[in-house]
Amino acid sequence: MSLIDAFEKSATAAAATVERVARTPDQIAAAVARVAPAGPLAVAAPLYLPTELFDACRRLPGAFDARSRKAMDDCVVGITDAFAGVAHSGSICVCIDHDYAGFVSLLSRFHVAVLPAENIVERPADLFRPDRLNGDGLRRNFVFITGPSATADMGPLVRGVHGPHRLHVIVV
Amino acid sequence: MATPAPAPESPRAVANKSSKRTLLAAIRMALRIESPAVRRNTQTFNRNRYAATSALPDYDQLKDRTRAIKERAIAGLPELLATLEASVKRNGGHFYLARDAHDATGYIAGVCTRAGARLVVKGKSMTSEEVGLNHVLQAQGIEVAETDLAEFILQVADEQPSHIIAPAIHYSRERITALFKSRFKTDLPLDTGEELTRFAREHLRQKFLAADAGISGANLIAADSGSIALVESEGNIRMTTLLPPLHIAIAGVEKVLPSRADFAPFLELLAASATGQKLSSYTSIITPPLHAAPVLTNSDTAPRREFHLVLVDNGRMSMRQDPVLHEALYCIRCSACLNSCANFQTVGGHAFGGETYSGGIGGSWEAGTRTLEAARFSELCTGCSRCVTQCPIRIDVPFLNSTLRQRLNQRDAGKISQLFSSALADDGEVAPLQKLFFGRYDAFGRWGSLLAPLSNWMNAIPGVRLLMEKFVGLDRRGELPPFAKPTLVEAAKNRVARVSDPQAKAVIFADIFTNYGSPSRGLATLRVFQSLGIDVVVSDTCADGRAALSQGLISTAAGQARHTAELLRNYIEDGRDVVLIEPSVLAMFRLDYRRLLTGAEGQLLFERLRDHSFDAVEYLWAFMQGTGLDAAKLFPASRHPLGKRLFYHSHCQQKTVGSAPATEALLRAAGFDVATSSVECCGMAGSFGYKKEYYDLSMAVGQDLFQQVAEAESDGPRVLVATGTSCHEQLASGLKRRVFYPTELLAALRPQLDG
Numbered sequence: 001m002s003l004i005d006a007f008e009k010s011a012t013a014a015a016a017t018v019e020r021v022a023r024t025p026d027q028i029a030a031a032v033a034r035v036a037p038a039g040p041l042a043v044a045a046p047l048y049l050p051t052e053l054f055d056a057c058r059r060l061p062g063a064f065d066a067r068s069r070k071a072m073d074d075c076v077v078g079i080t081d082a083f084a085g086v087a088h089s090g091s092i093c094v095c096i097d098h099d100y101a102g103f104v105s106l107l108s109r110f111h112v113a114v115l116p117a118e119n120i121v122e123r124p125a126d127l128f129r130p131d132r133l134n135g136d137g138l139r140r141n142f143v144f145i146t147g148p149s150a151t152a153d154m155g156p157l158v159r160g161v162h163g164p165h166r167l168h169v170i171v172v
Numbered sequence: 173m174a175t176p177a178p179a180p181e182s183p184r185a186v187a188n189k190s191s192k193r194t195l196l197a198a199i200r201m202a203l204r205i206e207s208p209a210v211r212r213n214t215q216t217f218n219r220n221r222y223a224a225t226s227a228l229p230d231y232d233q234l235k236d237r238t239r240a241i242k243e244r245a246i247a248g249l250p251e252l253l254a255t256l257e258a259s260v261k262r263n264g265g266h267f268y269l270a271r272d273a274h275d276a277t278g279y280i281a282g283v284c285t286r287a288g289a290r291l292v293v294k295g296k297s298m299t300s301e302e303v304g305l306n307h308v309l310q311a312q313g314i315e316v317a318e319t320d321l322a323e324f325i326l327q328v329a330d331e332q333p334s335h336i337i338a339p340a341i342h343y344s345r346e347r348i349t350a351l352f353k354s355r356f357k358t359d360l361p362l363d364t365g366e367e368l369t370r371f372a373r374e375h376l377r378q379k380f381l382a383a384d385a386g387i388s389g390a391n392l393i394a395a396d397s398g399s400i401a402l403v404e405s406e407g408n409i410r411m412t413t414l415l416p417p418l419h420i421a422i423a424g425v426e427k428v429l430p431s432r433a434d435f436a437p438f439l440e441l442l443a444a445s446a447t448g449q450k451l452s453s454y455t456s457i458i459t460p461p462l463h464a465a466p467v468l469t470n471s472d473t474a475p476r477r478e479f480h481l482v483l484v485d486n487g488r489m490s491m492r493q494d495p496v497l498h499e500a501l502y503c504i505r506c507s508a509c510l511n512s513c514a515n516f517q518t519v520g521g522h523a524f525g526g527e528t529y530s531g532g533i534g535g536s537w538e539a540g541t542r543t544l545e546a547a548r549f550s551e552l553c554t555g556c557s558r559c560v561t562q563c564p565i566r567i568d569v570p571f572l573n574s575t576l577r578q579r580l581n582q583r584d585a586g587k588i589s590q591l592f593s594s595a596l597a598d599d600g601e602v603a604p605l606q607k608l609f610f611g612r613y614d615a616f617g618r619w620g621s622l623l624a625p626l627s628n629w630m631n632a633i634p635g636v637r638l639l640m641e642k643f644v645g646l647d648r649r650g651e652l653p654p655f656a657k658p659t660l661v662e663a664a665k666n667r668v669a670r671v672s673d674p675q676a677k678a679v680i681f682a683d684i685f686t687n688y689g690s691p692s693r694g695l696a697t698l699r700v701f702q703s704l705g706i707d708v709v710v711s712d713t714c715a716d717g718r719a720a721l722s723q724g725l726i727s728t729a730a731g732q733a734r735h736t737a738e739l740l741r742n743y744i745e746d747g748r749d750v751v752l753i754e755p756s757v758l759a760m761f762r763l764d765y766r767r768l769l770t771g772a773e774g775q776l777l778f779e780r781l782r783d784h785s786f787d788a789v790e791y792l793w794a795f796m797q798g799t800g801l802d803a804a805k806l807f808p809a810s811r812h813p814l815g816k817r818l819f820y821h822s823h824c825q826q827k828t829v830g831s832a833p834a835t836e837a838l839l840r841a842a843g844f845d846v847a848t849s850s851v852e853c854c855g856m857a858g859s860f861g862y863k864k865e866y867y868d869l870s871m872a873v874g875q876d877l878f879q880q881v882a883e884a885e886s887d888g889p890r891v892l893v894a895t896g897t898s899c900h901e902q903l904a905s906g907l908k909r910r911v912f913y914p915t916e917l918l919a920a921l922r923p924q925l926d927g
Binding site for chain 2: 010014067068069070072073086088089090091096097098100102103106123124125127128129137138140141142143144145146147148149150151152153154155156157158160161162163164
């Protein structure tokens, strides 16, 4: 199985949704529009992908410039890039101190992450190798995100707690 | 007879179990109130962990790597702490090494007060529970909001954690609904998991956005970079570390690893061992303070982020010097030893736990961070060993608990038991009478068999059992196995047949349980082996150390181990393999003798014995496969007088040493219809279920097994088969039926040799 296929399978098993889209601003914005619910939409500048790739997303209905707690708290859809994906666990890695990505990927109800296919590695341990991903995993402040936030503390498994209720990964 | 104290309803009332009386009250409370939720939730964790670890292609290698990293880290801890301090300061953070709980809470309260913090949000941290942080902050007028939903429940209920990763595991959804309805005035519906979660989310969201400070724990800390790893599924830790301008991380000193690259093997192993996931929803790898991330405010002036790493000693540096307990410092708090434990599954951490830490590993932690007496609950470790293969760092949890028991024995032994102790052995071990009785079964068994049937009649005399209950704490409801006469050794004398040109040579070890308690299991094995042309003899009997070890009589066990190993060495040198009837003895040979046979020569003795020892059916199955014998022809199940439908229960230690699958394979190959149990342990666990104070718990544990038998028999009865002696007794006492040893079943299908 290719790394992309393996990633898709694992991420889906972790209750994320995954689709593959061409790497153009319009295609990405169209993909977001297809899945995202209506409401305030925040876009964090990408770390790995060129900034222009998110330009069309910034023109989507609801898009706003979230720079305060209040604004961020209202955010329904949050778009970030992911500088790495992990095939075995279905995780994405989001740098949390690049622009507003840490907040957007956490405070929104619906997180859309754009993942460059060439940055999918096999195992989480690969993030800690100097020869992979420019050694970003050894330097960056980041989070492995594996599916939406969840809890079993209230009895049955519930998806959607403090973090996003849904995670959609767009592999480009 | 002391009248039992009324069972208190409040877990707080039984948090401190320094006295046995409180421990027993806690067990009663847990069995009455918390058991159903604990059982369901721990067993779910347990199943998920087995699935997740088997999906890790390099599970064993990962365990080797994490073990090696932890050993290195704890050995070099003082140097690592110095490196870490420099790294944190270089990053622009503050580093504080707290001597004890008072020091840690005082420092954190000072930091919060100086920052003018009025509201603190907290992620789950067992270390903060250990030092009692919340009370200190609240005393300063600071509001503390626990944001992990389980900790939130506990804060509302004012209870201590009952599990190290799921602190409110003892709460069912129904009990949470009742709790919230009584404590909160809300119109929101609270009748499902979703509704309860939504309510807590709304409530805590306001706290996150308004918080002046966030306090988190840390799962792993890297000395080289000051990076920390934080594992969670709800998102509350990310909120706690990212939103407020002040972040304080509190952790035990043992969490420090040499480098950030060392995190690599831990992440998947921790997730799989803890919640049974490939990774939990969020695993953050950060090097605080997060200067590059903007501090979100609603005003124009954004303060600069401040970070403090507070590492807590509180007894850990002394644990590091302890010849045995230092191993507990390798713990990464995954809870596999809790979830794989049959006793824990039945009562949870409010009975099998102290004020903070719970389960098999919890005793060492309570002893290390509080007092030895605070570890009294570690009595609930039966030594079943199911956690040994489940620990991702390969910590020998049962041995830690045997050591705690040995130390508690020294304190608990009264004058009379000291006299008995020195009469039984001159190895310096002293222990209370009950521990001596069960730990020195060899001595009692010898006299019991010599005096049988008199000794068995005595057991049946009204009043004798009452006296035994009073003096040695043997529950009078348990059915004592009668002392056998003749013993296995005596009975085997006339049955050893010379085999010319044998294809295999073996010696059956006459362990004390088989020899004095159930020689028929050994004789059946002898007969089956002889019928296949194996040259087999029966050894002398001697105590192997299992009973002594289980009662914390470690020096006694070590002496017995040496004697046993030397006895069997002669047979091995004669070209014989050692065959064990009793799985708990096989586990001694394969696992525990490594610790009991000390010195280089002791290790050689251990390795030799380990490599030549086999479970009886494991040996038989290997022999049949090696010689091409057909099980269906040798043991045609369809001709069995009892029928071919079986229920097979494998012994806990048999599962751990991996000898259980062979029995299932052989029985199936012979044509039996085999249903199996999936419980970790039957609940009897050697002598545990005989003890007056644990009889009810033992039977409660057994309910899962009895239920599985009932389910397997929904379409008709089955013959009960079990390998362990104590499992026999548990099944026989719970179901009032005869239980067969595998070779007893097979012997019925072999022609009589010599009558």
